[in-house]
Amino acid sequence: MSPRNAIDVRPIAEDEIPEWIRALNTGFLRPPSVKESEVADRSTYLVPARTLGAFDGGRCVGTFRSFPQQLTAVGGTAVAADAISNVTVTSTHRRRGILTRMMAQDLAAAKERGDTVATLIAAEYPIYGRYGFGAATAAAEWTIDVPRAGLDRRWAGPDDGGRIDLVDGDDVRRTGPELHERLRRTLPGAIDRDERWWQVRTGVLTLDRSSWTEPFYAVYRDARGEVEGLLAYTVDDQWGDAKQPNDTARVKDMIALTPAAERALWRYVCSVDWVTKVRTGWRAPDDLVPHLLPDPRAARITTQADWLWVRVLDVVAALEARTYTGTGSLVLELVDPAGLCGGRYRLDASPQGATCTPTTESAALTMDMGELGSLWLGDESAVRLAALGRVREERAGAGSAADALLRTSRRPWCPDIF
Ligand SMILES: CC(=O)SCCNC(=O)CCNC(=O)[C@H](O)C(C)(C)COP(=O)(O)OP(=O)(O)OC[C@H]1O[C@@H](n2cnc3c(N)ncnc32)[C@H](O)[C@@H]1OP(=O)(O)O
Numbered sequence: 001m002s003p004r005n006a007i008d009v010r011p012i013a014e015d016e017i018p019e020w021i022r023a024l025n026t027g028f029l030r031p032p033s034v035k036e037s038e039v040a041d042r043s044t045y046l047v048p049a050r051t052l053g054a055f056d057g058g059r060c061v062g063t064f065r066s067f068p069q070q071l072t073a074v075g076g077t078a079v080a081a082d083a084i085s086n087v088t089v090t091s092t093h094r095r096r097g098i099l100t101r102m103m104a105q106d107l108a109a110a111k112e113r114g115d116t117v118a119t120l121i122a123a124e125y126p127i128y129g130r131y132g133f134g135a136a137t138a139a140a141e142w143t144i145d146v147p148r149a150g151l152d153r154r155w156a157g158p159d160d161g162g163r164i165d166l167v168d169g170d171d172v173r174r175t176g177p178e179l180h181e182r183l184r185r186t187l188p189g190a191i192d193r194d195e196r197w198w199q200v201r202t203g204v205l206t207l208d209r210s211s212w213t214e215p216f217y218a219v220y221r222d223a224r225g226e227v228e229g230l231l232a233y234t235v236d237d238q239w240g241d242a243k244q245p246n247d248t249a250r251v252k253d254m255i256a257l258t259p260a261a262e263r264a265l266w267r268y269v270c271s272v273d274w275v276t277k278v279r280t281g282w283r284a285p286d287d288l289v290p291h292l293l294p295d296p297r298a299a300r301i302t303t304q305a306d307w308l309w310v311r312v313l314d315v316v317a318a319l320e321a322r323t324y325t326g327t328g329s330l331v332l333e334l335v336d337p338a339g340l341c342g343g344r345y346r347l348d349a350s351p352q353g354a355t356c357t358p359t360t361e362s363a364a365l366t367m368d369m370g371e372l373g374s375l376w377l378g379d380e381s382a383v384r385l386a387a388l389g390r391v392r393e394e395r396a397g398a399g400s401a402a403d404a405l406l407r408t409s410r411r412p413w414c415p416d417i418f
Pocket residue numbers: 027028084085086087088089090093094095096097098099100101120121122123124126127130
């Protein structure tokens with residue numbers, strides 16, 4: 001085994017992309033050999049300066065990449081995020097501090113660039129808290145037992161003057177990006193999608209590493225004819241022994257700009273003949289879907305888990321970027337062993353705006369950066385974190401006061417994985 005300091009952690013050169021992909025495949029337990037098509041595809045979007053490799057001699061044993069992302073804060077302002085992905089350390093080299101070194105390099109560069117936060121989707125819960133990340137949004141998937149739901153099976157379209165139309169991939173590439181942009185600007189926790197996202201999801205770009213089945217696409221048009229919702233779903237065609245259809249529809253993507261669009265699209269997918277189960281895909285944890293069914297118990301939670309993790313890199317920018325429905329002040333003592341942005345800050349917030357400034361006043365709450373990451377998008381409760389011993393109330397009632405300022409009426413949600 002090579003000594004720790006013999007491992008070189010650095011941005012890769014362009015000609016090291018194939019070796020980096022081999023290490024990435026190894027870390028994600030995929031067949032390690034690298035196809036030329038994968039090198040060609042990844043070369044279109046990897047930013048070598050933000051693609052780190054850990055090298056033991058000539059062999060890559062650690063991978064890590066980041067890219068620029070827009071993350072919507074509470075109130076709709078997008079902040080610059082350092083999005084982290086493709087994190088692996090080869091099993092022969094694990095638990096020797098390689099991830100810690102790659103993370104430190106990347107976060108320092110993000111701080112230097114002026115990014116407000118860093119984001120990631122964690123493969124396993126225990127990995128990232130130590131680096132100042134906190135679970136900031138959650139996701140839930142429901143499986144709907146359609147016959148039990150109590151919907152009128154004769155239903156044949158929205159009853160609000162709108163309509164549902166099936167469209168193809170070309171239409172989706174034309175209308176989807178703008179629709180998603182409109183959603184993203186109003187949805188705390190949402191991130192931007194680039195053109196490649198739409199190409200992969202509509203089969204224009206097929207990847208060797210993942211299979212693709214062409215979905216059905218449906219759009220909802222409101223009474224004025226405006227497209228206000230988009231649904232992509234696949235169906236596996238299964239029949240029971242008694243010659244009864246038993247198909248499962250799987251929702252791959254749903255963008256609904258209005259509750260009417262949401263209602264119409266869920267009702268539509270639950271009304272497709274032969275479909276007896278609908279898997280909703282990962283949705284917001286407070287999604288309306290169960291309560292759009294006459295019997296909400298027909299929607300059973302299949303998955304419920306943390307989703308987007310956030311690491312605040314600039315406390316002032318993060319707290320000033322979001323909006324607040326309440327009025328009040330809060331002094332936070334933030335503990336950041338990485339030395340990126342710890343300290344004491346005073347937040348003065350009201351519906352008219354917020355200011356955040358370093359202060360020497362005594363703090364109401366003390367917490368690590370990860371806890372701020374969990375509170376910032378409004379999903380977590382300071383009272384709950386105090387009960388768990390993860391936030392310390394320096395004054396009685398400080399947790400409730402923080403909740404009154406920071407929590408939101410609807411939960412944040414990140415519809416995408418990266
Ligand atoms: C955003 C994404 O890409 S998510 C994908 C993450 N990647 C994977 O899950 C692929 C499989 N796993 C791996 O490749 C590696 O185990 C990694 C990348 C998760 C960790 O890499 P390592 O180099 O082993 O981490 P490192 O040695 O820096 O560990 C730092 C600390 O985190 C802990 N840690 C690391 N991974 C885990 C884990 N999966 N579960 C619990 N603790 C962990 C280590 O024990 C260590 O703790 P210590 O400081 O108290 O000793």
